[in-house]
Amino acid sequence: MASPTQSGGKICAICHEDCSSRARTKDRAGRYYCQECFDAAMKKKAARKKAVAAPPPPPADDGLGLLEDFAAAASSAPGVELADPDAPVAAAQPMHAHGGGVARPAGANREVSGGVPEFIKQPWFAFVAPTLILGVLYLVARGSPDTAVIFLLPQFLFSLVAGVLVLIQAFRTGIVAGILTFCLFPYTIYFAFAVNDNPHIKALFGVSLISSIPAYIMIFQMGINMVTPIGQAP
Numbered sequence: 001m002a003s004p005t006q007s008g009g010k011i012c013a014i015c016h017e018d019c020s021s022r023a024r025t026k027d028r029a030g031r032y033y034c035q036e037c038f039d040a041a042m043k044k045k046a047a048r049k050k051a052v053a054a055p056p057p058p059p060a061d062d063g064l065g066l067l068e069d070f071a072a073a074a075s076s077a078p079g080v081e082l083a084d085p086d087a088p089v090a091a092a093q094p095m096h097a098h099g100g101g102v103a104r105p106a107g108a109n110r111e112v113s114g115g116v117p118e119f120i121k122q123p124w125f126a127f128v129a130p131t132l133i134l135g136v137l138y139l140v141a142r143g144s145p146d147t148a149v150i151f152l153l154p155q156f157l158f159s160l161v162a163g164v165l166v167l168i169q170a171f172r173t174g175i176v177a178g179i180l181t182f183c184l185f186p187y188t189i190y191f192a193f194a195v196n197d198n199p200h201i202k203a204l205f206g207v208s209l210i211s212s213i214p215a216y217i218m219i220f221q222m223g224i225n226m227v228t229p230i231g232q233a234p
């Protein structure tokens with residue numbers, strides 16, 4: 001019986017059978033997966049991503065079609081590296097190892113983004129989209145104290161969410177950073193922009209800070225409007 005290391009045996013990392021004479025896929029770390037194990041692992045991974053990201057569920061046959069494209073592209077090119085083969089084996093992967101020249105399977109990007117346009121995931125979009133929405137609401141709301149809530153309520157809720165995201169990041173970093181971020185607003189700003197390395201959270205928190213300026217001005221002016229009649233009374 002041949003040992004796995006002899007004669008370049010291609011041993012599946014999951015079922016440990018020799019798959020050198022069968023359809024197979026090789027990952028970045030040089031491990032082999034027979035087609036059955038690879039397909040099963042990719043299906044599991046896709047199901048997990050759907051459960052986590054919960055986008056509008058694509059038709060079942062569409063998802064399988066993408067996976068088959070991906071698997072076929074990967075296994076037909078012997079030297080190709082998978083973009084992210086973390087599903088079969090949860091070992092440490094060199095996540096930043098792929099340079100510009102690495103051929104990526106045609107289906108990889110679609111598989112990762114799950115049908116959502118790529119720009120929605122960019123950090124600048126996390127800045128531009130809420131800025132536009134809050135800007136329009138501000139223009140609608142600023143005419144009168146009666147309509148101010150059209151801007152003030154969404155701005156408040158948005159800032160709350162952005163603040164909670166920063167807080168979660170802080171507590172992930174450590175208990176001290178979390179408590180400081182919760183109690184000390186200057187530290188919150190410092191943490192959000194200098195320590196936190198999530199560009200989306202930076203963008204959202206930046207919008208919440210910027211949009212709080214017109215919100216405070218609006219509240220201040222409403223306060224004056226409410227006080228003035230009393231002040232004018234004899």
Ligand SMILES: [Zn+2]
Pocket residue numbers: 012013014015016017033034035036037038
């Ligand atoms: Zn296998």
